[in-house]
Amino acid sequence: MSATHAPAVDAPTDERRSPTPTFGVSGAELARRWVRGALGALGGAAFGFGLVVVLRAISGLPVFQDEQTGYPHIIVPLFTAPFGFLIGFGALDYWTRWALGLPTRPDDHADHGAASWRDYFTFNTDHKVIGIQYIVTTFTFFFIGGLMAMLIRAELAQPGTQIVDPSTYNQLFSMHGTLMIFLFVIPVFAGIANYVLPLMLGAPDMAFPRLNALSFWMLLISGIILLGSFLAPGGAFDAGWTGYAPLSTGAPLGQSFFNVGLVIAGFSTIFAALNFVVTIVTMRAPGMTFWRMPLLVWANMVTSLLVIAAAPFLAGVQLMVLFDRLLHTNFFQYGGGGDVISYQHIFWFYSHPAVYIMILPGFGIISEVISTHSRKPIFGYQMMALSLVAVMVLSYSVWAHHMFVAGMFSWLRVPMMFTSALIAVPTGIKIFSWLATLFYGKIHLHSTSMLFALGFIASFVVGGISGVLVAMVPIDIHVNQTYFIVAHIHFVLFGGSVFTIFAGIYYWFPKITGRMYDERLGRIHFWLTLIGTWGTFLPMHWIGMDGMPRRVADYAAQFGDWNLLISCFAFLLGAAQLVFLYNMVVSWRFGPKAEANPWSARTIEWQVSSPPPRFNFEQEIPRVVGAPYAYGVPGAVHALMSTREVREHEAEFAEHAARRTSTARA
Secondary structure (H helix, E strand, O other): OEOOOOOOOOOOOOOOOOOOOOOOOOHHHHHHHHHHHHHHHHHHHHHHHHHHHHHHHHOOOOOOOOOOOOOHHHHHHHHHHHHHHHHHHOOOHHHHHHHOOOOOOOOOOOOOOOOOHHHHHOOOOOHHHHHHHHHHHHHHHHHHHHHHHHHHHHHOOOOOOOOOOHHHHHHHHHHHHHHHHHHHHHHHHHHHHHHHHHHHHOOOOOOOHHHHHHHHHHHHHHHHHHHHHHHOOOOEOOOOOOOOOOOOOOOOOHHHHHHHHHHHHHHHHHHHHHHHHHHHHHOOOOOOEHHHOOHHHHHHHHHHHHHHHHHHHHHHHHHHHHHHHHOOOOOOOHHHOOOHHHHHHHHHHHHHHHHHHOOHHHHHHHHHHHHHHHOOOOOOHHHHHHHHHHHHHHHHHOHHHHHOOOOOOHHHHHHHHHHHHHOHHHHHHHHHHHHHHHOOOOOOOOOHHHHHHHHHHHHHHHHHHHHHHHOOHHHHHHHOOEHHHHHHHHHHHHHHHHHHHHHHHHHHHHHHHOEOOOHHHHHHHHHHHHHHHHHHHHHHHHHHHOOOEOOOOOOOHHHHHHHHHHHHHHHHHHHHHHHHHHHHHHHHHHOOEOOOOOOOOOOHHHHOOOOOOOOOOOOOOOEEOOOOOOOOOOOOOOEEOOHHHHHHHHHHHHHHHHHHHHHHHO
16 A cells, blocks of 8 residues: 655644745854753743642641652652753744644744754754754763673672672663663664654655654653762662662662653653654655565564553553652552562563564664665565564563563463564564575675674574573573573673664765765774674673572672673773774764765665755655665666656656567567
């Protein structure tokens, strides 16, 4: 089925395009917006603080409450201050006026696109600007989380206390996991898709540009709140990235920052996912049926459906913990009639689908990279797309394999074990499809993105095999809460997800920046990252099977030598990312100018200039006439970019049809 191309909209509007639009934000306007945003944040915080004081006074309670699980006069402003900032910053102007029945302001598209660096620091509705905002911001959190990982490995290099005390260690590994999962891996895929997906679809923008911009700013606010927990009395949250109750319900104030930050990040993710689904369904170029969509589009559609269905469970369970902490409810307090295990059921009902939210977009990226750099069509394209859907469906039936030793119903173990093993089948289909695509292909190993794609396949297979092992009840009971689990999740998320992210960044870097990166530095980055990944996480399988517990600041002396080796490889892995950072920053500024299509790819985003025009397509919306991966097929075309190309293609098609007819008659 083909979609009718519609303009990007947010809501019914009476806007009129200004006859003389001004492109880009001035320095004075940018300063004014940030001052308004800062005043709005202060006003929102004051409103939240005053609301708590007034309500407690009316209720006859002490005006201030400073139990370690309380501090409502701090927690409520954590919600109201971001709203104040967004209102002052201008992020909610359109919706506020529309909701109040006031005339919406004419849109001269001055907030669309980037004329200078200033446009990346304001509320911009261009999907390309938002994509860059996402990517740069999430990589900032990646490096902050990586620095914490280096501190963790420095502490674990030898038994005993080296650098940080156990309390600080707990805060570091909790923050590290939270930043990497919720503020890097999940949203950086949204950033890449934000930039690339509308171009792939032949759309001028996302379906809801304002909602798209809002989702980014909510993500940034979430990160600031999470990092701000270090300033709370008692330090940052220390219950791990899972925030298990009842540990989290009785933790110090910093744990509430975790709850608030994840609620806001959850809504940011949901808004982005809704936008992707509507864009894919309604804004495909003429002729782009579902079976002509690139696999990256399929992957993001499936991922977005996962997010929409699963993310509310994450936000809901964090609010339940917050209510237990602030309002003394008993959702998870056993002494008050609560059910402690229910937290894990709700959390993992989101968080195991989240594992696929963190890898399915990467599958789409790898499909694009491998097909382009092996010059072959994706083997089993339709089966690849259907296997993505199968993963989405099965992902909701495996959550409890994280809970085999948690005290849940014993009868639930066996069906969860079977479904956890079964979900490896559609994942295996992808591995075999990529290998079949590579078979007899003209593999371009000069491309860093292709190297990361191949490194991903090797690393992800190891993570997938260990995943099948921990899905088996007897093995899981043995290795639960050991470094075997740490090894598994890092092979999946670093050797898997992060490798695909690097592959995507290198692949679309010329399109995003208009510059070419240094391939020599890219290859150095790849090999150091590959060696560092395997050297860091492979030995963790062995010490985990020998019984070394995870999430501890100290350990038995028998594991000292292994941990020293692991820490050395970890620092090599960390240093490799500095090579990547240098390459990206310098190449963005001084790299050679990129051609429109340096990889000779077929998908639509490579048929426009690098970087693309402000509204993606200068004159006409493309018309899709074929499959996206028809490499090696004479005369095959994916999309026609102008009326002239359409006419030439129709004339060529008519000529071929006439020739076939005359041949048949003869």
